Amino acid sequence: MKLPVVQFTEEQHQFRATVRQFLQQQQAQGTYTTKCDSWLSGSNPAFSKRIGEQGWIGITWPKKYGGAECSALDRYILIEEFLAAGAPVAAHWIADRQTGPLLLRYGTEEQKQTFLPEIIKGTCYFAxxxxxxxxxxxxxxxxxxxxxxxxxxxxxxxxxxxxxxxxxxxxxxxxxxxxxxxxxxxxxxxxxxxxxxxxxxxxxxxxxxxxxxxxxxxxxxxxxxxxxxxxxxxxxxWEQGLAELAFERSGPERILSTLPLLQELIKELKAQQNEVALQEVASLVARLWSLRNLSIGVAQVLAQGGEVAVPAALVKSIGTKFEQSIPEIARLLTATFPRLDAERALDRYMAEAILHGPGFTIRGGTTEVLYGIVAKGVVANE
Ligand SMILES: Cc1cc2nc3c(=O)[nH]c(=O)nc-3n(C[C@H](O)[C@H](O)[C@H](O)COP(=O)(O)OP(=O)(O)OC[C@H]3O[C@@H](n4cnc5c(N)ncnc54)[C@H](O)[C@@H]3O)c2cc1C
Structure with a gap:
C-alpha cells in the first residue's frame, strides 16, 4: 500500500483555525452540545443550515452549482474539525460526502442543477x-x-x-x-x-x-x-455503488467517532496527574496519528482519481476497531458512571461510545467483508 504523506499549507492551517473558532463560538452560544458519533447520529437541521450559510457544504464542488472548488484536503480539515468538536452534522453528512460526488460523476445536468445547490444550502438531505x-x-x-x-x-x-x-x-x-x-x-x-x-x-x-x-x-x-x-x-x-463506497470508507469519520471521549479522558487524567494512565493513552494517540496519516493519504489519492478500494477497506477496518477501543481503554483507566443524561461529560461520552460502538465495525461494510476485499485485492496485485 503506497500512500502519499501530505503536508498542510499555511492557508490550510489558517482555515482549520477559522473552523475551530466558529465551532467554539457556536458551542458557547449553546447551538449544540458535543456528542460522540455525531456525524451519523447528531441530526440537527438548524445547525446544518448554519453550516450551509457558512459555505461549508460541498466545498470541493464546482462554483457553477454553488460550491467553492476547494481541495479535498480543505474538506478533510473541515470535517475533521466537525468530528473533533462532536458537532451535529448528520442531517447533511450523506449528501455532502457521497450524494454530491455521485451526482457530479454520474448525474445528468438537470439532476446537478436541481439537487447540488439545495444540498449546499444545508436544506436537502439524502439517505x-x-x-x-x-x-x-x-x-x-x-x-x-x-x-x-x-x-x-x-x-x-x-x-x-x-x-x-x-x-x-x-x-x-x-x-x-x-x-x-x-x-x-x-x-x-x-x-x-x-x-x-x-x-x-x-x-x-x-x-x-x-x-x-x-x-x-x-x-x-x-x-x-x-x-x-x-x-x-x-x-x-453496481459499479456506481462501488465508487460511492470508496468515499464512504476512508474518511476521518471512521477514526474519530469517539474522539470526544478520548479528549475528555486526557483532560481527566491530566487533572488527576495520573502519569501511568497517560502513558497508556499516549499509545492510543500514536495509533490515532498513524491512522490519520493513512486516511489523509487515501483522501489525496481519491481526489486525484486513483484506485483506493484496498487502502480504504484497510483504513475502515483498523480505524473502526480503534474507535471501539477508546471506551474499552477509558473504563480501565478511570472510574466512570456511563449515562446518556449524566452531568459529567466523561460519563456521557462513555455511554454514547458504548451504545454506538457496536455499529462502527458493521456500518459501511463489516470488518470480515473488508478483510475479504483486502485479501482479494492483494491477490489480484500479485
Ligand atoms: C449504525 C449502522 C448504520 C447503517 N446505516 C445504513 C444505511 O444508511 N443504509 C444502508 O443501506 N445500510 C445501513 N446499514 C446496514 C449495514 O450496511 C449492514 O448491516 C452491513 O452491510 C452488514 O449486513 P447485514 O447486517 O445484513 O449482516 P450480514 O451480511 O448478514 O452479516 C452477518 C455476519 O456475517 C459476516 N459475513 C457476511 N458475509 C461474509 C463473508 N463473505 N465473509 C466473511 N464473513 C461474512 C459479517 O461480517 C457479519 O459478521 C447500517 C448498519 C449500521 C450498524
Whole structure:
C-alpha cells in the first residue's frame, strides 16, 4: 500500500483555525452540545443550515452549482474539525460526502442543477438505500425491483437499517431494473433518486440502543419514480455503488467517532496527574496519528482519481476497531458512571461510545467483508 504523506499549507492551517473558532463560538452560544458519533447520529437541521450559510457544504464542488472548488484536503480539515468538536452534522453528512460526488460523476445536468445547490444550502438531505432484510454484505442479492412504465419506473420492495431516513428528503436507492437471470447478480442493478415523501413510501423507525430513532425500515408499494431520477447508466448501479463506497470508507469519520471521549479522558487524567494512565493513552494517540496519516493519504489519492478500494477497506477496518477501543481503554483507566443524561461529560461520552460502538465495525461494510476485499485485492496485485 503506497500512500502519499501530505503536508498542510499555511492557508490550510489558517482555515482549520477559522473552523475551530466558529465551532467554539457556536458551542458557547449553546447551538449544540458535543456528542460522540455525531456525524451519523447528531441530526440537527438548524445547525446544518448554519453550516450551509457558512459555505461549508460541498466545498470541493464546482462554483457553477454553488460550491467553492476547494481541495479535498480543505474538506478533510473541515470535517475533521466537525468530528473533533462532536458537532451535529448528520442531517447533511450523506449528501455532502457521497450524494454530491455521485451526482457530479454520474448525474445528468438537470439532476446537478436541481439537487447540488439545495444540498449546499444545508436544506436537502439524502439517505443511503442499499441494505435489505435479506441482503447486507451480499448486496448484489437485493430484490427491491423497479419495473418500466410510461414516463418512469414503479418500485416495489423494502430497505432496512437506513440511517436518518426519517429526516431525509431523498434516498439514492439501489434497485433491480432487470430480473435476475440466475447467473450474474451484479448485472441489472440501477440507482434511483427516490423522493421519501412520495406516495407509496412508508418509513418505520427502528430504535437505536440509546432508545433514540436512527435507523429505519422503508417499504415501497408501487412508488412511481420518473425517468429523470435514474442516476447514471441503467444497469450500472453496481459499479456506481462501488465508487460511492470508496468515499464512504476512508474518511476521518471512521477514526474519530469517539474522539470526544478520548479528549475528555486526557483532560481527566491530566487533572488527576495520573502519569501511568497517560502513558497508556499516549499509545492510543500514536495509533490515532498513524491512522490519520493513512486516511489523509487515501483522501489525496481519491481526489486525484486513483484506485483506493484496498487502502480504504484497510483504513475502515483498523480505524473502526480503534474507535471501539477508546471506551474499552477509558473504563480501565478511570472510574466512570456511563449515562446518556449524566452531568459529567466523561460519563456521557462513555455511554454514547458504548451504545454506538457496536455499529462502527458493521456500518459501511463489516470488518470480515473488508478483510475479504483486502485479501482479494492483494491477490489480484500479485
Ligand atoms: C449504525 C449502522 C448504520 C447503517 N446505516 C445504513 C444505511 O444508511 N443504509 C444502508 O443501506 N445500510 C445501513 N446499514 C446496514 C449495514 O450496511 C449492514 O448491516 C452491513 O452491510 C452488514 O449486513 P447485514 O447486517 O445484513 O449482516 P450480514 O451480511 O448478514 O452479516 C452477518 C455476519 O456475517 C459476516 N459475513 C457476511 N458475509 C461474509 C463473508 N463473505 N465473509 C466473511 N464473513 C461474512 C459479517 O461480517 C457479519 O459478521 C447500517 C448498519 C449500521 C450498524
Amino acid at each position: 443511503i438505500g442499499l441494505s435489505e432484510p435479506n441482503s447486507g454484505s451480499d448486496l448484489a442479492s437485493i430484490s427491491t425491483r423497479a419495473e418500466k412504465v410510461a414516463g418512469g419506473w414503479l418500485v416495489n420492495g423494502s430497505k432496512t437499517w437506513t440511517s436518518n431516513a426519517h429526516d431525509a428528503h431523498y434516498m439514492i436507492t439501489l434497485v433491480r431494473t432487470e430480473p435476475f437471470d440466475g447467473t450474474a447478480k451484479h448485472k441489472g442493478l440501477s440507482q434511483l433518486i427516490i423522493d421519501l415523501h412520495a406516495e407509496g413510501v412508508t418509513i418505520k423507525p427502528i430504535r437505536y440502543l440509546t432508545g433514540k430513532p436512527h435507523f429505519n425500515e422503508i417499504f415501497f408499494d408501487n412508488v412511481f419514480v420518473p425517468d429523470n431520477r435514474v442516476v447514471g447508466g441503467l444497469g450500472n448501479g
